[in-house]
Amino acid sequence: MDRVIDRVLGPRVSPLEASKHSLRYGLPGFLMLVARVLLLVSLFLPYWRMELRAPQYPQGLVMTAYMNSLTGDVAEIDGLNHYIGMRSLYEAAELERAAGVFIMIAFIVMLELAAYVHTRWAALLVAPVVLFPAVFLVDLHLWMRHFGLNLDPNAPLSNAVKPFVPTALGKGGIGQFVTIATPGVGLVLATAASLVLVAALYFHRRAYLPLVKARRANAAPFIA
Amino acid sequence: MKSAKTKASSVPLTLAILTVCGLAAAASAQSMRDVEAVAKERGLTNADLIAAAKTYLPSGKKDEYLMFASGGHAGQVFVVGIPSMRLLRSIAVFTPEPWQGWGYGVGDKIIAEGFPKGKSNLWGDTHHPALSETKGDYDGQFLFINDKINARVAVIDLRDWETKQIVKNPLTLSDHGGTFVTPDTEYVIEGGQYALPWGAAFAPIADYKEKYKGSVTLWKFDRARGRIDKEQSFAIELPLYWHDLADAGKGASDGFIFLNSLNSEKATGGIQDKQPPFEAGASRNPTDFLHIIDWRKAEALFKAGKTVQIEGFPVITLETAVAEGLLHITPEPRSPHGVDVTPKGEFVVVAGKLDPHVTVFSIEKIKRAIAAKNFSGKDDYGVPILDFDSVVEKRVELGLGPLHTQFGPDGYAYTSLYLDSAVARWTLGGSYGSGTPEPDWTVVQKTPVHYNVGHLAAAEGDTVSPDGKYLVSLNKWAVDRFVQTGPLLPQNLQLLDISSKGTNMPVIYDMAMGVGEPHYAQIIKADKINAWATYPEVGWDPHQQNINPSAPKPKGERVERGADGTVDIYMTAIRSHFNPEHVYLKQGEKVRWHITNTERAVDATHGFAVPVYNITASLEPGESVTIEFVADTAGTFPFYCTEFCSALHLEMMGYLMVEPK
Numbered sequence: 001m002d003r004v005i006d007r008v009l010g011p012r013v014s015p016l017e018a019s020k021h022s023l024r025y026g027l028p029g030f031l032m033l034v035a036r037v038l039l040l041v042s043l044f045l046p047y048w049r050m051e052l053r054a055p056q057y058p059q060g061l062v063m064t065a066y067m068n069s070l071t072g073d074v075a076e077i078d079g080l081n082h083y084i085g086m087r088s089l090y091e092a093a094e095l096e097r098a099a100g101v102f103i104m105i106a107f108i109v110m111l112e113l114a115a116y117v118h119t120r121w122a123a124l125l126v127a128p129v130v131l132f133p134a135v136f137l138v139d140l141h142l143w144m145r146h147f148g149l150n151l152d153p154n155a156p157l158s159n160a161v162k163p164f165v166p167t168a169l170g171k172g173g174i175g176q177f178v179t180i181a182t183p184g185v186g187l188v189l190a191t192a193a194s195l196v197l198v199a200a201l202y203f204h205r206r207a208y209l210p211l212v213k214a215r216r217a218n219a220a221p222f223i224a
Numbered sequence: 225m226k227s228a229k230t231k232a233s234s235v236p237l238t239l240a241i242l243t244v245c246g247l248a249a250a251a252s253a254q255s256m257r258d259v260e261a262v263a264k265e266r267g268l269t270n271a272d273l274i275a276a277a278k279t280y281l282p283s284g285k286k287d288e289y290l291m292f293a294s295g296g297h298a299g300q301v302f303v304v305g306i307p308s309m310r311l312l313r314s315i316a317v318f319t320p321e322p323w324q325g326w327g328y329g330v331g332d333k334i335i336a337e338g339f340p341k342g343k344s345n346l347w348g349d350t351h352h353p354a355l356s357e358t359k360g361d362y363d364g365q366f367l368f369i370n371d372k373i374n375a376r377v378a379v380i381d382l383r384d385w386e387t388k389q390i391v392k393n394p395l396t397l398s399d400h401g402g403t404f405v406t407p408d409t410e411y412v413i414e415g416g417q418y419a420l421p422w423g424a425a426f427a428p429i430a431d432y433k434e435k436y437k438g439s440v441t442l443w444k445f446d447r448a449r450g451r452i453d454k455e456q457s458f459a460i461e462l463p464l465y466w467h468d469l470a471d472a473g474k475g476a477s478d479g480f481i482f483l484n485s486l487n488s489e490k491a492t493g494g495i496q497d498k499q500p501p502f503e504a505g506a507s508r509n510p511t512d513f514l515h516i517i518d519w520r521k522a523e524a525l526f527k528a529g530k531t532v533q534i535e536g537f538p539v540i541t542l543e544t545a546v547a548e549g550l551l552h553i554t555p556e557p558r559s560p561h562g563v564d565v566t567p568k569g570e571f572v573v574v575a576g577k578l579d580p581h582v583t584v585f586s587i588e589k590i591k592r593a594i595a596a597k598n599f600s601g602k603d604d605y606g607v608p609i610l611d612f613d614s615v616v617e618k619r620v621e622l623g624l625g626p627l628h629t630q631f632g633p634d635g636y637a638y639t640s641l642y643l644d645s646a647v648a649r650w651t652l653g654g655s656y657g658s659g660t661p662e663p664d665w666t667v668v669q670k671t672p673v674h675y676n677v678g679h680l681a682a683a684e685g686d687t688v689s690p691d692g693k694y695l696v697s698l699n700k701w702a703v704d705r706f707v708q709t710g711p712l713l714p715q716n717l718q719l720l721d722i723s724s725k726g727t728n729m730p731v732i733y734d735m736a737m738g739v740g741e742p743h744y745a746q747i748i749k750a751d752k753i754n755a756w757a758t759y760p761e762v763g764w765d766p767h768q769q770n771i772n773p774s775a776p777k778p779k780g781e782r783v784e785r786g787a788d789g790t791v792d793i794y795m796t797a798i799r800s801h802f803n804p805e806h807v808y809l810k811q812g813e814k815v816r817w818h819i820t821n822t823e824r825a826v827d828a829t830h831g832f833a834v835p836v837y838n839i840t841a842s843l844e845p846g847e848s849v850t851i852e853f854v855a856d857t858a859g860t861f862p863f864y865c866t867e868f869c870s871a872l873h874l875e876m877m878g879y880l881m882v883e884p885k
Binding site: 075076079080083156 | 798799
């Protein structure tokens with residue numbers, strides 16, 4: 001058992017060695033810390049924003065998605081959507097919104113742990129966080145697709161508006177509305193965290209791969 | 225290149241054009257030459273262009289001031305933006321008004337609170353609006369308005385611009401000296417007009433001197449509740465003169481009410497019996513009486529219980545008022561109209577419409593005369609008459625037919641001259657004298673208006689801090705100002721620019737008011753009013769100004785039949801449907817139809833109208849109302865939304881089916 005843990009956590013660096021090469025051994029952990037802070041802050045910031053513009057809404061209609069909530073003119077947008085038979089936006093991504101904060105906390109814990117793992121296993125802990133922004137957008141797109149393609153055929157305007165896929169990022173349009181979907185600051189931070197983590201993994205590899213290789217070479221006779 | 229001479233003569237035009245261009249959003253593609261061409265084609269002078277530049281509001285730009293004008297016998301209030309002079313809203317008060325859904329299922333109970341002698345009266349004669357005040361300045365919270373024909377006072381809440389209360393004066397059927405508020409809106413003053421027996425009971429004219437009475441009523445305003453508190457209100461009996469306009473003292477004159485009167489002759493008319501008609505009999509004496517009432521003293525007497533109950537209402541009798549020294553009178557030019565207190569409160573300006581002067585009384589002199597009992601006599605009712613010469617400060621000759629006076633920030637006063645058909649600018653003296661370049665107490669300018677000005681209103685011109693800038697002349701006759709609209713002509717409300725000193729005081733806009741005859745108006749800075757864009761929450765009861773917990777909610781739509789046979793319908797309205805859409809009733813059932821507009825978007829108003837049953841309601845976003853009626857007529861009734869709320873507005877309907885017995 002100890003051997004397994006040892007092989008997962010990888011080689012330790014002596015304090016003397018660590019202080020001698022503080023940048024080399026400190027950087028991966030520092031970058032993961034930066035990513036953790038970015039993710040934590042992003043929890044409180046909007047991840048996605050859609051603005052609807054139409055002549056009779058001079059101020060526009062805006063809805064904003066946070067990790068755990070949907071805010072803004074959602075009721076008004078829902079009211080308009082009922083004409084084309086779109087389900088209430090509150091019914092979209094319910095699980096994701098319910099789990100959002102916990103997932104984020106899990107990510108932060110995983111990064112915390114990853115900082116102590118000096119083997120390739122660290123990548124396993126970091127990868128979900130790296131992929132998270134992309135997964136967010138894919139999930140968003142799938143929901144939009146699901147909502148847009150499954151319109152109530154008995155809706156008032158179902159003859160006038162055919163099923164469509166709303167644009168998850170960028171400019172789209174439906175009826176007299178122009179829709180402008182933009183990533184929120186939260187998603188930008190999460191993406192930044194993702195990029196920081198890629199860098200962290202690079203520096204992690206640079207720091208620990210030689211140690212792992214060295215240890216493997218030393219340990220070979222024992223295994224054989 | 226133009227010659228130097230042409231250049232010089234075109235300077236004002238160029239200035240005007242520059243102003244116009246500066247305001248125009250799309251000016252970049254247009255040149256001054258285009259403006260010149262339009263002016264030439266339309267025959268506009270430089271003055272016209274400047275007036276246009278001062279008043280024109282491009283789409284989306286908003287007015288700086290709001291004018292709340294009475295609607296006269298339209299029985300409403302009209303709200304006009306200044307300087308654009310656009311009619312922005314009417315506010316239904318005493319008269320049912322279908323667009324606002326007032327009096328056709330909603331508001332009926334409030335209107336009925338004011339029914340005189342229990343009889344349905346579905347109009348009013350609104351004269352004098354009064355904005356609520358704090359420390360003598362408009363606070364933008366409430367508006368009060370009187371009804372001259374039946375002696376009523378209404379309270380309008382300026383959050384949602386709806387009438388909240390109508391109180392009927394139990395003593396009389398005729399008021400004119402109202403509404404005016406005390407400096408902190410402690411009381412809303414309602415002075416009676418034509419003398420009447422108490423409660424307008426029957427009394428032959430032969431009993432005039434014995435049975436006919438005058439009065440002024442002080443309605444206590446409960447600001448927290450937004451209602452007049454009838455239990456804390458009282459009246460003061462006055463001599464049977466006809467009482468005209470009133471004003472509350474402020475600053476130096478705080479604590480006083482000034483109330484004009486006419487018919488000190490106690491004429492009773494009788495032209496059919498070859499007696500002098502009222503118009504002659506009531507204007508025979510050279511003077512009538514200005515009433516000076518110490519309302520704080522009156523309030524103390526009321527609180528001490530020194531009142532008698534008349535028509536179930538506490539009244540300080542004339543005898544008590546005289547004995548306690550709360551009422552004094554002093555001669556004033558006959559048949560006066562306006563009595564207006566200067567901003568700091570030290571002068572009271574009375575305009576006697578048959579006298580070319582305004583008479584300015586000094587509060588300091590009045591107080592001194594009261595203290596020294598400097599009386600020139602007593603009237604027939606024992607009311608002490610303050611010696612005229614000892615209380616008057618100045619008489620200023622303005623012209624013919626002076627009626628009402630308002631004030632500017634700089635020491636100018638403005639008085640309407642009905643017969644001269646002009647607005648006079650004149651200088652005050654005393655502490656105001658230094659504000660104007662002209663000598664004190666002199667006429668500076670008379671600007672002709674078209675025609676026959678009644679009241680006038682300057683921006684915040686009857687408060688402790690007038691703004692100047694704009695003045696509206698509320699003209700009674702329009703004669704030739706507009707396209708002929710049949711023999712009934714609109715009123716002409718003319719906007720004057722009073723921002724410059726001296727003789728420059730031009731008319732810059734004519735507004736046709738073709739929906740009523742405003743008497744008095746007050747002009748308030750628009751940003752002082754915090755009007756709601758929608759009701760704060762869905763299920764809002766505007767009468768309670770609170771959430772109604774039993775208001776219909778989405779998914780809670782239903783029809784309930786109570787044990788007593790009353791049917792409660794809980795309906796919601798949202799673009800573009802009512803829920804339920806089918807409603808079955810049995811003939812004779814009593815119905816309480818509750819509807820909530822569940823919209824949150826600004827301007828997403830829905831109407832609710834039922835044919836035959838004479839029902840039309842206006843439901844603003846969030847509003848919930850209850851309409852009560854008896855389903856006494858069998859049939860099938862398509863109800864629908866009267867507001868063009870959406871593209872599928874036409875489809876926003878349902879059927880009420882009343883099964884015959």
